[in-house]
Amino acid sequence: MAFGRLTGLQGMRYRGGGPMLAFLLHRVTALGIILFVGLHVLASFAMQQVIWGDFGIFINTIYESPWFQIFVIFCVLYHALNGLRIVIMDFRPGLLKYQREALWLQWFIFVPIYALTIFVVIQRALAGG
Amino acid sequence: MEATVKIFRFNPETDQKPHFETYTMPVESTDRVLDLLEYIKGNFDGTLSFRRSCAHGICGSDAMRINGRNYLACKALVKDVGLKIKVEPVLGLKVIKDLIVDMDPFFEHFRSVMPYFVNDEPPPAKERLQTIEERERFDDTTKCILCACCTTSCPSFWANQEYLGPAAMVNAHRFIFDSRDRAAAERLRILNDQFGVFRCHTIFNCTIACPREIEITQAIGELKNAISTGALE
Numbered sequence: 001m002a003f004g005r006l007t008g009l010q011g012m013r014y015r016g017g018g019p020m021l022a023f024l025l026h027r028v029t030a031l032g033i034i035l036f037v038g039l040h041v042l043a044s045f046a047m048q049q050v051i052w053g054d055f056g057i058f059i060n061t062i063y064e065s066p067w068f069q070i071f072v073i074f075c076v077l078y079h080a081l082n083g084l085r086i087v088i089m090d091f092r093p094g095l096l097k098y099q100r101e102a103l104w105l106q107w108f109i110f111v112p113i114y115a116l117t118i119f120v121v122i123q124r125a126l127a128g129g
Numbered sequence: 130m131e132a133t134v135k136i137f138r139f140n141p142e143t144d145q146k147p148h149f150e151t152y153t154m155p156v157e158s159t160d161r162v163l164d165l166l167e168y169i170k171g172n173f174d175g176t177l178s179f180r181r182s183c184a185h186g187i188c189g190s191d192a193m194r195i196n197g198r199n200y201l202a203c204k205a206l207v208k209d210v211g212l213k214i215k216v217e218p219v220l221g222l223k224v225i226k227d228l229i230v231d232m233d234p235f236f237e238h239f240r241s242v243m244p245y246f247v248n249d250e251p252p253p254a255k256e257r258l259q260t261i262e263e264r265e266r267f268d269d270t271t272k273c274i275l276c277a278c279c280t281t282s283c284p285s286f287w288a289n290q291e292y293l294g295p296a297a298m299v300n301a302h303r304f305i306f307d308s309r310d311r312a313a314a315e316r317l318r319i320l321n322d323q324f325g326v327f328r329c330h331t332i333f334n335c336t337i338a339c340p341r342e343i344e345i346t347q348a349i350g351e352l353k354n355a356i357s358t359g360a361l362e
Binding site for chain 1: 146194198331337
């Protein structure tokens, strides 16, 4: 008799460093995007129903709130940039030796774009937009 | 100085599920984790089970998870891993006892990529010559010792044991890019399977875990490229 394969949460705790974190964030941000799209579809559906209209409006207020937008922008931007990095490296294996630099470059691109977007979202929220 | 070693324990004859046991012992900063395990086995609990053979980073027997990442116990020094050490079996393979895992799935994948030289052409009078550049093309992947540190650090392998895993791919790379070999097309066909190279998500755990410092992700990238372009550049 043997004990089953150790995976799942044990794997989440594996100390792989920056690339492992990038992998995990890629999955988490994908779930965030699915959550956003799912809520959007659900709200669109509910608002067209006679009795669920208020429920649709309630969901709308969730994903249109500044905090949810900040979360979604993080998910979309990170997922897009990380995916682009992986695609480029898949097509150019010679670049794989610069993966550490590529990860830093990704953050250097991510941080200013994300900061600017947050600034705009918060500014609009404070202005009541 | 003293080290505290927390070890994953599982005895299939007496335990329903695994547990951890903690041992404290005097250590030197240059001691290897393997030395600590042998100290525990010799002084505290003779039933502690783990694989070891050469104890010098060549045989690849003692791959295990030390403080959360894969190492060879014979190459992990106390000064590198600290005085609080947690030792667990590698992930993704069944635990047989304590730190010993069932390596059969790992070696099945290794065998499936034809990890041997194939050339049906009549041999020359002396030997099959190769230029220095041709030899260098696959030099990195000749270093694999089949310890499984890479494959068992790979989330794609944790998710699905049918995935060939980095070690099998490294060994396929070693022969595919060998100018004397003639079975590259057959190996690339095997690697182009749904559980082949394209399940690699460029996570780099394998490259970081490899005790032989093989650029595994790069080798897998070259295999993906060879399949996509049909060229062995």
